[in-house]
Amino acid sequence: MNKFKQQGFSLVELMVSMTIGLMISGALIQVMLGNNVTERLNQAVSSVQESGRFIITRLRNDILxxxxxDNLSPDLNRDVDIAVEAGVVQNNPVALVGDFVSGAGIGSIEGANGASDTLVVSAQARTDCRGYKLGYAADEEFYVVNQYFVSGTSLQCRGYDGRVLRGQKVAANNDGNKAYTLLDDVYSFQVQYGVTNNFASQDNSSRPVRFVTADALNALRTAGSQVVAIRIAVLLKADSEVMIDPVPSFKLLDETAYQPTEKRLFKQFETTITLRNVKNFVRSRNI
Structure with a gap:
């Protein structure tokens, strides 16, 4: 006969053990949930930072x-009077509505009531902002007009042959001026223009003396001012389901502060681009 009594846990001991186990499990679950939220937030921040760096770099490279x-470039197509064309490009680097006879509505526009702006710039290049040659040979440069705008929540660009817009030739191989999406989840695109003093000031240097919106450019250009810098701001939404409450408001350049309605992660990016070609042209006129 067994001299020792077999004993187990009492009901109270089992209840206490179960309670402690549940408390530990709950704490572990909370830690896991917290880590998951933190990881998703980090991914969202990384995503929007990457998008911001990409679009700022892309716009800077294009707009620079x-x-x-360059009249002396051996690659410049010379089907038109390049001396006249040089004057058009260099004196009107930022195109305004009404500049083109065959594209009267194409030009830089200030968005109404805080809406996104439209930016249109000109340069001699091998391709437009979409990479299209517009009918020119692979090694030829031509008068390119690039348009940047927001459609829905996509920042897009569209390229034109400046000679077509001026009525000097017929469009060729232009794919119907199809827009190319540069980046999605763009909720605001704002632009300001750094202008020099006018001729009357007798100090039409290559320095920007103030930044203005597109609706002020026509009068300033008529008075002899020149755009020598472009300031850009974009508001991007992160590609993530992370909820932010409350969502902060954002003030892009001179616009009224804007608060997104979606409770998502948003971030704004800004840059100022000095137009070195225009600055050199302005300096040359003062010699």
Whole structure:
């Protein structure tokens, strides 16, 4: 006969053990959920940062060449009077509505009531902003007009042959001026223009003395001012389901502060691009 009594846990001991186990499990679940939220937030921040760096770099590379026109370039197509064309490109690097006889509505526009702006710039280049040759030979450069705008929530660009817009030739191989999407989830695209003093000031230097919106450019250009810098701001939404509450408001350039209605992660990016070709042209006129 067994001299020792077999004993187990009492009901109270089992209840206490189960309670402690549940508390530990709950804590572990909370830690796991917190780590998951943190990971998704980090992914969202990384995503929007990557998108912001990409679009700012892309726009900077495109817009940096604004106003470029090299009459001596051996690659420049010479089907038109390039001396006249040089004056058009260099004096009007930022195109305004009404500049073109065959594209009267094409030009830089200030969006109404905080809506996204439209930017249109000109330069001598091998391709337009979409990479199209527009009927020119592979090694030829031509008068390119690039348009940047927001459609829905997509920042897009569309390229034109400046000679077609001026009524000097017929469009060729232009794919119907199909727009090319540069980046999705763009909720605002704002532009300002750094202008020099006018001729009357006797100080029409290559320095921007103030930044204005597109609706002020026509009068300033008529008075002899020149756009020598472009400031751009974009508001992007992260590609993530992370909820942010409350969503902060954002102030892009001179616009009224804007608060997105979606409770998602948004981030704004800004850059100022000096138009070195235009600055050099302005300096040359003062010699």
């Amino acid at each position: 060449m604004t106003g470029r026109y």
